[in-house]
Amino acid sequence: MLRNYLALCLVALTFFGSAAGVMAQEGVSGNGTPLSVGLTQTSQNEKPPAYVLTRDGSPDYDSWGRLATRVEQALEVGRASDKVLRDLRAELNEWRALFSKAQSQHSVRIHTLKTQITTLGPVPEDERVEPTILSQRRAELTEELNAAQAPVEIAEEAYSRADVLIREIDSLMRSRQADLLLELGPTPLNPALWRNALSDLLTSLNLARTELSAIWGSDAQLKDFKQDFPITLVLLIVGFVLLIRARHWVMQTGTYLRRRRHGASRGVVGFVVSLGQVAAPLLGIYALIEALNLSGILGLRGQVIADALPAAGAFVFGSLWLANRVFGIEGASWTVIEMPTSVARAEAKANVALMGVMLAIWVVLTRLSDHETYAAETRAVLQFPILVLVGVLLVRMGRLLHLHAKMNLPEEQAGNFRANVMHLVSTLTTLVGFAGPILAAVGYSKLSAAFLFPWIMTLGVLALLEVLHRFFVAIYGTIRGQDETEARLALWPILTSFIVAIAALPLLALIWGARTTDLTELWTIVMGGIQLGDARITPRTFMVFAMIFVVGYTLTRLLQSMLKTSILPKTKMDIGGQNAISAGVGYVGIFLAALIAITSAGLDLSSVAIVAGALSVGIGFGLQNIVSNFISGIILLVERPISEGDWIEVGGQMGYVRDISVRSTRIETFDRSDVILPNSDLISGVVTNYTRGNSIGRIILPVGVAYGTDTKRVEEVLREIVDAHPMVTVEPPPSVLFVGFGADSLDFEIRAILRDVNFSLSVKSELNHEIARRFVEEGFEIPFAQRDLWIRNPEALRPEGPREKPPSETKAKKTVTDSFTLEDMQDTADDGVVGDADE
Template sequence: MSQPLRMVFTGLCLTFWLMVGAAFAQEEPAQPADRWNNVATRAETVVQDATTSDTVLETLRARVVDFRAVFDSERNANAARIATLREQIAALGDPPEGENAEPEASALAQTRADLNQQLNALLAPVQIAEREYLRADGLVRQIDQILRTRQAEKLLTTTPSPLNPEHWVPALRDLTDAFGAMLIDRGSLSSAQKFAALRENLPLVFFATVVGLLLLLRGRPWAMMMVSGLRRHQARGIGIWRFVVSLLRIILPLCGLFLLATAARQSGYLGVRGTEVIRLLPFMGVMVFGFRWVSERVFSRDDDEALLLLDQTQRRRARFYVNGITVVMIVSIITNQILEFELPGAATTAVIAFPFAVLISFALFRIGQILRGYQDAEEEAQDPDDPQRSSTLARVVRSFGLGAMAIGISAPLLFAFGYQDLADAILRPFVVTLVILGLVMALQRFAADVYGAITGQGIAAREALMPVFFGMILLTLATPVLALVWGARLTDLSELWATFSNGFSIGDTRISPTNLLTFAVIFAVGFLLTRLLQGALRSNVLPKTQIDIGGQNALLSGLGYVGIFLAALAAITGAGIDLSSLAIVAGALSVGIGFGLQNIVSNFVSGIILLIERPISEGDWIEVGGKTGYVRDISVRSTRIETFDRTDVIVPNADLVSGTVTNYTRGNTVGRVIISVGVAYGTDTKRVDKILREIAEDQPMVLANPAPNVLFMNFGADALEFEIRAFLRDVNWMMSVKSDINHAIAKRFAEEEIEVPFAQRDIWLRNPESLKGKTDT
């Protein structure tokens, strides 16, 4: 664009903005409703005009959003009073209807009429506010749609190709003229004026220069000295101190850079353009030191501090490429700022920006290659043929490496074909995204070190669950920043937050984040109180009662279920969640539960029956389904039985309620043991009876009343069969007592020379002569 045409265009734009400003500066009506009608009408007219600028749309949108907030608050005005009036009207009942209906009392009818009048008076402004809120909300969405459409169209707009040689010489001339204009601007002031400005601000300039240089040159060495001192003294939580010192390594030089920029601006020697450029110095310092700090944390020189444990060579290369990208971006920003003073054409902008884009893309491609080959320690230790060997971190890092390589190739190509805006929209945001994610990783590591120092776990805390939770929170907080980096507008985020704050509707009930937070807090308090009450009963109250252990456990379990139910009920009520509108859904769910989850429901109900009826209790010795063991836990769905082999058997509660269960210790631990023994034929049976009775009576676990009994059971095939039947004080000792009695029987029978026979069999051969004949042959 030539200089005259540029001047004409600038004048038209200035005139347009003056007209828009005058339109907005007109005296508005005093009534809010009239002001809103004017703004809404103006917005509805502007959105239909395709030539309206983005700035005008943003201004109108801001005003519409302000009115929408007012209408939103008015929608909920007098909500408590309206609810009270509706309850009062409902309490009066329906008026009598029909020809034969008794007439209603005049006082009651008058009361109903007064309440309805009050309700209608309160509902009128609420309904108007609801209508205008919907109107404002529709305008906001319409403006947002227009702005997003324009933003998408801009990305697909082509510019002159930077590879066209015809644009090179004009671009170089424009760049030279821009830098020359800076020198001319610097020389526009006389030496006397410069000296006067310097003399006036000399103390500030001198102090800022000296301190700035000192911090800039010595800030990093001072931070390194602090790390060395902490290492010598073996300070606790060295990872935390390393993080803090690493921050000082960028904060101190950054403060020095800010002081130098202040001194340069106050010196008066830079001129207008130079001052505008120097204002970018703090921002560029943040970029330089911030990018470098993140790279030194992610690709640290120390193996125990590196967030991505690559080898030393790869980490050194990664740091080099990150520093290269930073330098190129800084030079690009300065160059673009200087060119902006001359209002460069599209061809000049494309030619000047293309080399920077190529350099950034090359460095990004090389970083992508490094990340593409990343493997963590756990992955290297696993079987290479295992398809599940890759950890989540390794897969994410390799995915970003592949993305970096793809963007490193596609961005220069898009730029070369004229899609400069699209190339910038994917190249620089991706670089910033990598930096932000690296920052999240560094902060998560710092949180893990702090957690390890507090809990005493040290470095082992980095693998704990709590630091992972911290990382998820940090990543959630970084999501809006990433959205802004990738082109989202602040208004988009504010609109999303407003939608989230309004909540969602379930039937006639609207659930907002405030309701959810209230529900969570009340339920957490109720759950905590339930656990505290259970603990107090378990440790202080129940042990002093005559209730057995099984009854105590059943009482505590029932109290826990009731407490959780009451906590949920209180949380729902306190949060203001009306579940009456879900009655139909609950009915449908109950039918589905009845058919699809009947086994689970049956086990649940059976668990409640077990806790109330208590046919079995924790600690009982039972036999069910061929499994024998002790009851260790009764839950609402199943019961855990520990067998004598120390294995756990999970039995559904329905089997315990509807099946046959043998409980050896229900009510008391007395139980009977039966021991069988055989003696040889010809033995004196009375003598055997006496010996066995003496052995049984000598056992301390055998009860004297009822006394043990010895029975002569049978004339067996090989022996005379006897049985000892005795009741034990504790049936849990059955096997031990049985073993002791068998040892005693063996000893006494040996002393009394009583034979315990064993099975004998005689073999008869029908034709032994035939066997003999075969042997001879």
């Protein structure tokens, strides 16, 4: 499911692993706004903490009060810069962490004092009744408790104040970020701005060239160059070789290694080796930059551009790698998105490569613009061509995605989920590609960049997730010895991909302009947990509870299995009792596991008594049937009116009891179908148990003979037949009864007790066969009913025609069997039947 969803949402536009590095280096997102701000900014881990402690180790609330007041004043004025707000927020966060720690002080002492006061009991209404020593002791303990709780309450108040101030700062910074995006700037279509923008860019390049000329050949440069010449030369050679040829060598190596592998292991080897297509060129770029630094020829602006080259190279080579992994090459087995033709595949890969180039140019231009502090007009004009090209590439990619959807999804499946997702992605890609350049042309360059580049990186993350899923499938197939088709149907690769996708959510949040402090604040809230009564449920509490409960549940199931297979079968207990004991052990074990897990996690059950009471009311009204069935299931296991293997009849359903669970009981009918009955029906309804306690049961077999037959001889023959059957018990003996005179026969009944009533049908069949054989030998006649019908006017039964016979011409006599029903006779009488007679 996850793989199909990601495969539809992907456009391989960039190598996002490198993009994350770029964002961390740049400190800005695609819209030019701050992207990552540390929670506490330290320098070489030597910056002192922002909070101040007193001599006894408690927080200095005077210093805290001055800081809080200063923050409140800054928020009221609203003129503090983003840097000042970030610094203030970092200090507030340190104070808040200190207050959170202070809230847990004296927790053991406070708990002990509360327990002591509870032990003394409640204060009586008439205080004179209570002994003086108990009153004095309660007063002393209460005073100690108030003294111990005072620092905690002060810390809670300070924590709340710090938390509110942090939220206000975050709200103000988000508001500023939104205003910056929606700010209308100069339009780049104004020709009057082009000349100044070009002049600013040429000026920067000329200054960089001037810096290089001034440095090159200077005494200091020559000295550094001669001193580090060997290592500089080696780095230059290595850098150029890796940058130019390394990617080709890695691809050849991957092809060679894949040919020597079979099955899913080819995918593992191919993926691992393919990473060198990005790593090797990046190493070459770093080697070249280090060689330039050693040579000392880089000026100020040259250094700015050189620092941006690793990020730009990561985008270029990363996009090439992702293009091959997603769109593949001719005959590749790792293709994620199929294209209808080789031309379309080449176009898609070219679009991805150009996207990487555009992102690289954007990184270099952003670095240079920040260093040169270009005016807003110059930035708009210089950025506009990049935004337009990115928009065009997105429109083309949207068209290719639409072709992929049409190629892989037939028209009869056009309404399913996969088709809808693919059409949605292709439509959004096309819309973003159109909207971005239009916004930039109007003057919203920052808003345009905030749409285009985050969208590209988002699709890049999805593409990377899909590629990683294929890698997980290949690893699982290699470990299990399965091919790729079988491995894709396994659960573990999907779970692994799902976990990785969840871990990528913070990365997507950063792409779309979220600040690092927003994520850390969310993490703080999650780790703080939720309050339930006096108990606080945190992720740590949940993990402890889950681990202990899983261990207890596993041990319970192992004990049940041991009882059911090894211990109980060796006893004289019947199968029903064995199942009841096994089920009871399971219920008790699960209850104890939950109780131990709750206690070990530190949850106070008394604190949730009110909540449990409210839930019990809801259970009483909304889940009463489920609770009734649960209680009924326990009653069935304790009283055991029915057991597994019993033959029962309830509510018109007859069959064998196969399983008694918590909510229902499963019955297997004689036609091999399962009937699920609620346990409450078995307790409150009428149930017939044919095999309760033992399998002995009685059958009744009716037999009829013609009038005039010797009844004594018939009785003797029937008794001989039933006595001879091996399933009929000797004690009590069977009986043959002459029960009466029927309308058509003399009626007899055979009543016999069988050793196993489960064979009643087969015994009846065998007895009937033997009765038919012996009656033929004895000459006994088994009668069957006949009826004569006299029709006075048979012409009424004929269809109307030109020739009709007179009513007195015909009398008919018709003989029928008992299948001619009373209703048929009544209908015939209405048409002219006047009487009947027995033959």
